[in-house]
Amino acid sequence: MFRPPFKAKSRRLPATSDAAPGDNVVSLSETRGAAATKERILDSAESLFMEHGFEATSLRSITAAAAVNLAAVNYHFGSKEELFQAVLTRRLDPMNHDRLTLLTRLEAEAAPKALSCEKILTALFIPALTLARDPRRGGKNFLRLLGRAYADPAPFIRQFLSAQYAEMIVRFKTAFGRALPYLPRKELSWRLHFIMGALSYTLAGTDALKLIAELNPHESDDDEILLRRLAPFLLAGLKTPLPDVSDVTRELDVELARRAKDDRARRTHLTRS
Amino acid sequence: MFRPPFKAKSRRLPATSDAAPGDNVVSLSETRGAAATKERILDSAESLFMEHGFEATSLRSITAAAAVNLAAVNYHFGSKEELFQAVLTRRLDPMNHDRLTLLTRLEAEAAPKALSCEKILTALFIPALTLARDPRRGGKNFLRLLGRAYADPAPFIRQFLSAQYAEMIVRFKTAFGRALPYLPRKELSWRLHFIMGALSYTLAGTDALKLIAELNPHESDDDEILLRRLAPFLLAGLKTPLPDVSDVTRELDVELARRAKDDRARRTHLTRS
DNA sequence: CTATAATTCAAACAAACGTTTAAATGAGCC
DNA sequence: GGCTCATTTAAACGTTTGTTTGAATTATAG
Numbered sequence: 001m002f003r004p005p006f007k008a009k010s011r012r013l014p015a016t017s018d019a020a021p022g023d024n025v026v027s028l029s030e031t032r033g034a035a036a037t038k039e040r041i042l043d044s045a046e047s048l049f050m051e052h053g054f055e056a057t058s059l060r061s062i063t064a065a066a067a068v069n070l071a072a073v074n075y076h077f078g079s080k081e082e083l084f085q086a087v088l089t090r091r092l093d094p095m096n097h098d099r100l101t102l103l104t105r106l107e108a109e110a111a112p113k114a115l116s117c118e119k120i121l122t123a124l125f126i127p128a129l130t131l132a133r134d135p136r137r138g139g140k141n142f143l144r145l146l147g148r149a150y151a152d153p154a155p156f157i158r159q160f161l162s163a164q165y166a167e168m169i170v171r172f173k174t175a176f177g178r179a180l181p182y183l184p185r186k187e188l189s190w191r192l193h194f195i196m197g198a199l200s201y202t203l204a205g206t207d208a209l210k211l212i213a214e215l216n217p218h219e220s221d222d223d224e225i226l227l228r229r230l231a232p233f234l235l236a237g238l239k240t241p242l243p244d245v246s247d248v249t250r251e252l253d254v255e256l257a258r259r260a261k262d263d264r265a266r267r268t269h270l271t272r273s
Numbered sequence: 274m275f276r277p278p279f280k281a282k283s284r285r286l287p288a289t290s291d292a293a294p295g296d297n298v299v300s301l302s303e304t305r306g307a308a309a310t311k312e313r314i315l316d317s318a319e320s321l322f323m324e325h326g327f328e329a330t331s332l333r334s335i336t337a338a339a340a341v342n343l344a345a346v347n348y349h350f351g352s353k354e355e356l357f358q359a360v361l362t363r364r365l366d367p368m369n370h371d372r373l374t375l376l377t378r379l380e381a382e383a384a385p386k387a388l389s390c391e392k393i394l395t396a397l398f399i400p401a402l403t404l405a406r407d408p409r410r411g412g413k414n415f416l417r418l419l420g421r422a423y424a425d426p427a428p429f430i431r432q433f434l435s436a437q438y439a440e441m442i443v444r445f446k447t448a449f450g451r452a453l454p455y456l457p458r459k460e461l462s463w464r465l466h467f468i469m470g471a472l473s474y475t476l477a478g479t480d481a482l483k484l485i486a487e488l489n490p491h492e493s494d495d496d497e498i499l500l501r502r503l504a505p506f507l508l509a510g511l512k513t514p515l516p517d518v519s520d521v522t523r524e525l526d527v528e529l530a531r532r533a534k535d536d537r538a539r540r541t542h543l544t545r546s
Numbered sequence: 547c548t549a550t551a552a553t554t555c556a557a558a559c560a561a562a563c564g565t566t567t568a569a570a571t572g573a574g575c576c
Numbered sequence: 577g578g579c580t581c582a583t584t585t586a587a588a589c590g591t592t593t594g595t596t597t598g599a600a601t602t603a604t605a606g
Binding site for chain 2: 050051052053055056102116117118119121122125126129130147148150151152153154187190191193194197198200201202204227228229230231232233234235236237238239240247248249250251252254255256259
C-alpha cells in the first residue's frame with residue numbers, strides 16, 4: 001500500500017541525501033536511493049524532452065533511459081506534466097534568480113546613474129551563458145529544451161513559463177525603461193518581446209536553419225560565440241529611433257499601397273469578364 | 274476494394290474540381306466532392322495543429338471538425354505526417370514564391386544599383402503580411418502554425434521546412450550581401466538567422482509573453498502593427514557595425530571574467546576547507 | 547441504364563499511451 | 577530481531593492513438 005506522498009511539500013528524505021541544501025555534493029557516487037532516482041529521471045527526461053518534445057516523449061522511454069521502473073515517475077513526481085515542470089524548474093529557477101541578482105548588483109555599482117543597456121543585456125545573457133557552459137549540468141540540452149517550451153502550445157507549459165518569467169521580466173523592463181527614457185513604454189514592451197523571442201529562439205538552436213548560416217558544426221554549438229553575435233544585433237535594435245521615422249516602414253507602405261492597387265485592378269477586371 | 278491511390282502524383286480528379294489550376298474559384302459553393310473534402314480537412318487540420326501542435330492533435334478531432342469520416346485523411350493524404358506537410362505546403366509554397374517574385378521585381382526596379390536593406394526586408398515581410406491579412410484564407414492561423422513548426426522537434430517537420438526555405442534563403446542572402454558589402458559573409462549569415470528567428474517567433478504569437486508587452490488584446494492580433502515595429506528593430510541590428518567593436522561584448526567580457534575569478538576563488542576555498 | 551471507378555462509411559485493428567495497483571524489497575529505528 | 581515506513585517492482589488497467597478493412601454509396605462514362 002502506502003500511496004506516494006508526491007504532493008507533500010517536504011517529506012522525509014531517504015538516508016542517502018541528508019546533505020544541507022547549498023552543498024554541491026549533488027549526486028556524486030550516489031547511484032541508489034530516492035534522491036538519486038529522482039535525479040536520474042530528471043536527467044533522462046531533460047534530454048529526451050529536448051530531443052522529441054513533450055508529447056512525443058513517452059514515460060517508458062524516460063524510465064528506460066534512467067534505468068528505473070516505469071511507475072517511478074508517477075511515484076516521485078505525480079504525473080508526466082509535473083515531471084516536465086520539475087525539469088524546467090530545476091534549472092530555470094536558479095537561472096532567473098541569477099539574472100535578478102546580477103541586475104541588482106550592476107545597478108548598485110552604477111548608482112546613482114542609470115544602468116546602460118549594455119549592462120542590462122549582459123545581466124540577461126550571462127546567466128544563460130553560465131548555464132550553457134557548465135559541464136556538470138546538461139546546460140546546453142536545457143536551453144534547447146527551454147527554447148522549444150516557449151513555442152509549445154500546451155496550456156500548462158505556457159502558464160508555467162509565464163509564472164516563472166513574470167517577476168524577472170518586470171524588473172528588466174523597468175531597468176530598460178530607465179536606460180531609455182525617451183522611448184515610449186509600449187515601444188519598449190515590443191522591443192523586449194523581440195529580444196526575449198530572439199534569445200529563446202536562438203538558444204533553441206533549431207537546426208532547420210543551420211543551412212542558413214553555413215556554420216561549422218562545432219561553431220554553431222558554441223553558445224558563447226552565438227550570444228556574442230546576438231547581443232550587438234539586439235542592442236542595435238533596442239536603441240534604434242522610433243519606427244515612425246524609419247525608412248523600412250516607408251518601404252512597407254509603398255508595397256502595401258501597390259498591392260492594394262493591384263487588388264482593386266484585379267477585382268474590377270474579374271467583374272467585367 | 275479499390276485501394277486509395279494517394280501516392281499517385283496526378284490522379285483523375287472528381288467531377289467537381291475540373292477547374293484549371295490558376296483559377297481562383299477555390300471551393301466556393303463547393304460543399305461536396307473529393308476536392309471539397311480535402312480542403313475541409315486541410316482547414317480543420319490547420320487550425321487544430323495551430324492550437325495543439327502536431328503530436329497533440331488527433332486525426333479524430335480533425336475529421337470531426339471537418340465533418341468527414343475518420344478514414345478520409347488516410348485516403349486522401351496517406352498519413353498524418355503527409356497531411357501536416359500538405360497543410361504547410363498549401364500556404365508556404367505560394368508565400369515563398371511571392372517573396373522571390375517581389376524580390377526579383379524590386380531588384381529590377383533598382384537596377385543597376387544594389388537593393389537597399391529596407392527593400393529586401395520589405396520583400397521578406399510583405400508576403401507574410403499579405404497572407405496574414407487575407408480573410409479568405411486562415412492566414413493568421415497559418416502563420417502561428419508556421420512559427421510553431423519552426424520549433425517542433427519532429428525530424429520530418431525540420432527536414433520539410435529546410436527544403437521549403439532553402440531556395441528563398443539563398444536568394445535573400447545574396448541580396449543582403451550586395452546591400453552590405455562591408456559585412457563579412459559569416460556575420461551576415463548570423464544576422465539573417467536572427468532575423469528569420471525573430472520573424473517566425475513573433476508571428477507565432479506565443480501568448481506566453483503577452484504579459485511582457487502589456488498589449489491590448491486586439492492590438493497584439495494585428496500583424497501589420499507587429500511587423501511595423503519588428504522591421505525597424507531588425508533593420509537596426511542588420512546594419513550595425515561589427516560586433517568586435519561593440520560595447521555590449523565588452524560588458525559581456527567583464528562579467529565573464531568576474532565569474533571566472535569568482536569560480537577560481539570558490540574552488541580554492543573548497544579545497545582548503 | 548449499366549458498368550466502372552472514386553469516394554465515403556462504420557467497424558475493427560494492434561500498438562502505445564499515462565496511470566494505478568498490490569505485492570516485494572529495502573533501509574532505519576526502537 | 578521485529579516493526580515501520582519509503583521505495584521499487586511487475587503486472588494490469590482503461591483509453592486513445594494512427595491505420596486498415598471491406599462493404600455501401602456516389603458519381604462518371606459508354
